[in-house]
Amino acid sequence: MSIWTIARKEWQHQLNGLLGYLFCALFVGATAYPVFFSQSYGNVFLSGVADLRAFFGAFPFTFSVFIPALAMRSWAEERRLGTVELLLSYGLPEGQLVLGKFLGQYGLIVLSLALTLPVPILVGQLAPLDWGQVLCGYLGALFFAAASLALCQFLGTFSQHQILAFLLCSLAMTVLLMVESTLLNFAWHFQNVARGVLDSRDLVFYALFCLVFLFASRQTLITRFWSRPW
Amino acid sequence: MIRFEGVHKAFGSKKVLNGLDFELKPGSVTGYLGPNGAGKTTSMRILTNALQADQGQVLLDGTPTTELTHEAFKKIGYLPEHTPLYPDLTVWEFLEFSARVRGMSAPATKHRVGELVEPCGLKAVLGQAIATLSKGYRQRVGLAQALLLDPPILVLDEPTTGLDPNQIREILKLIGELGREKTVLLSTHILSHVPTLCDQVLVLNQGHIVFNGTPQAMAERDPDRSRLSLVTAHAPEQFQKLMESCAQVQQVQVETQHRYTLIGSWQNASNVRLLAEFLQKHQIPILELSPEPLSLDRAFHHLTEEVSP
Numbered sequence: 198m199s200i201w202t203i204a205r206k207e208w209q210h211q212l213n214g215l216l217g218y219l220f221c222a223l224f225v226g227a228t229a230y231p232v233f234f235s236q237s238y239g240n241v242f243l244s245g246v247a248d249l250r251a252f253f254g255a256f257p258f259t260f261s262v263f264i265p266a267l268a269m270r271s272w273a274e275e276r277r278l279g280t281v282e283l284l285l286s287y288g289l290p291e292g293q294l295v296l297g298k299f300l301g302q303y304g305l306i307v308l309s310l311a312l313t314l315p316v317p318i319l320v321g322q323l324a325p326l327d328w329g330q331v332l333c334g335y336l337g338a339l340f341f342a343a344a345s346l347a348l349c350q351f352l353g354t355f356s357q358h359q360i361l362a363f364l365l366c367s368l369a370m371t372v373l374l375m376v377e378s379t380l381l382n383f384a385w386h387f388q389n390v391a392r393g394v395l396d397s398r399d400l401v402f403y404a405l406f407c408l409v410f411l412f413a414s415r416q417t418l419i420t421r422f423w424s425r426p427w
Numbered sequence: 428m429i430r431f432e433g434v435h436k437a438f439g440s441k442k443v444l445n446g447l448d449f450e451l452k453p454g455s456v457t458g459y460l461g462p463n464g465a466g467k468t469t470s471m472r473i474l475t476n477a478l479q480a481d482q483g484q485v486l487l488d489g490t491p492t493t494e495l496t497h498e499a500f501k502k503i504g505y506l507p508e509h510t511p512l513y514p515d516l517t518v519w520e521f522l523e524f525s526a527r528v529r530g531m532s533a534p535a536t537k538h539r540v541g542e543l544v545e546p547c548g549l550k551a552v553l554g555q556a557i558a559t560l561s562k563g564y565r566q567r568v569g570l571a572q573a574l575l576l577d578p579p580i581l582v583l584d585e586p587t588t589g590l591d592p593n594q595i596r597e598i599l600k601l602i603g604e605l606g607r608e609k610t611v612l613l614s615t616h617i618l619s620h621v622p623t624l625c626d627q628v629l630v631l632n633q634g635h636i637v638f639n640g641t642p643q644a645m646a647e648r649d650p651d652r653s654r655l656s657l658v659t660a661h662a663p664e665q666f667q668k669l670m671e672s673c674a675q676v677q678q679v680q681v682e683t684q685h686r687y688t689l690i691g692s693w694q695n696a697s698n699v700r701l702l703a704e705f706l707q708k709h710q711i712p713i714l715e716l717s718p719e720p721l722s723l724d725r726a727f728h729h730l731t732e733e734v735s736p
Contacts, residue, residue, distance in 0.1 A: 288500025
């Protein structure tokens with residue numbers, strides 16, 4: 198009950214301002230660009246092939262910018278306004294606070310992904326499209342986004358300054374996209390799903406990553422680790 | 428009902444609470460006084476679960492607050508310092524969120540908010556975004572939020588900060604009315620309202636309770652008993668000089684044409700008798716000779732300038 202109330206407030210918070218709409222519009226633009234406007238092989242008009250690898254291939258880097266921008270507000274804003282004190286005084290289980298915030302922001306990501314659906318639909322009108330690949334790509338994107346958001350929200354608990362939170366999250370996302378270890382590399386795990394190959398190990402990796410950082414956020418709140426006046 | 432037992436809290440190397448011990452009397456308004464940095468806000472945050480104590484515990488009906496369930500926290504309504512609110516929500520949206528997140532059903536929320544808008548004076552701004560509200564209205568929204576679940580305990584951290592005198596009077600009147608049936612812990616710097624509003628006073632200094640008692644008992648701690656107020660029908664010229672020639676008078680302050688403050692060691696009754704004899708000898712008619720009322724301000728200053736034990 199409380200989880201959904203917090204999620205709804207978070208959702209409302211995003212759509213009350215310009216940021217939510219800007220987020221959706223820029224996300225759709227950034228992911229549609231390689232398919233329709235770029236001069237590379239990914240442009241369906243230039244290649245004449247209904248292939249969405251460039252579309253899904255843009256997701257990791259787009260998320261690495263957009264998700265820190267979204268998550269930077271999550272806890273930093275609560276701490277800056279002092280409303281975190283109010284939320285904690287309600288005696289809600291910390292896990293519910295974390296999940297509520299997560300679901301509220303995840304909702305915006307799901308909406309943004311849904312708004313990109315016209316891209317494959319349009320491409321599908323031009324030439325026959327492998328819808329299995331499309332489904333697989335979206336599923337992978339949902340998992341990828343969940344793991345990234347959990348990580349960024351966790352990092353956001355350490356700062357009451359949005360810019361600092363954004364920089365911290367962007368740095369972490371960049372490291373996870375560039376790291377050589379294939380086990381930890383976010384982009385590597387996404388390669389398969391972008392190609393339409395659904396490997397449960399990739400999805401389990403993202404799911405575990407997400408759970409670990411949701412739990413870590415909960416622990417951060419439980420310990421009130423910052424222990425200084427807000 | 429609420430009991431602090433040896434609560435310690437430090438932020439890094441800075442000790443804020445040093446073994447805080449006190450108990451709130453049920454159904455009373457307790458004035459929580461202390462200079463800035465004394466630890467009032469920190470202790471209130473510990474009481475309301477926003478912070479954790481390093482040592483010691485706070486008990487609510489005998490149960491440590493760290494072990495309380497979500498349900499038990501519904502007994503406490505909290506208005507934090509600076510009234511944190513979500514500026515992009517309207518007053519209604521904020522109150523609805525605060526009620527629903529604490530488990531109140533939608534119809535009950537609607538009913539309860541309806542009950543609160545009148546006494547909290549929020550009717551005119553219910554649909555207005557919080558960002559556009561004046562400080563006074565923000566404070567009322569914060570107070571309404573604290574009252575949503577009709578909790579038996581209210582913790583109010585400086586609810587009058589930044590308000591104009593009329594707003595202060597209104598808020599304090601509301602708190603006074605609430606205090607008839609609730610246990611209120613009220614942090615404030617406005618000492619003039621303490622005698623009429625509070626049944627009990629706690630004075631905190633450097634993380635210790637340095638006074639716990641009634642407002643009257645606190646005023647008794649005013650160390651300055653050296654001032655007598657004298658009103659005379661007609662004082663001769665050179666009156667001030669004449670009075671300074673009295674051995675018992677250390678200083679004469681002219682308040683108005685016929686009112687003077689005499690500073691001396693008036694704790695000693697014989698000095699007062701000698702002064703009366705002096706006035707009689709010089710044929711100065713006395714309309715009033717009385718000790719100046721005890722001052723909470725001076726008592727507060729005295730209590731908080733001392734180094735705590």
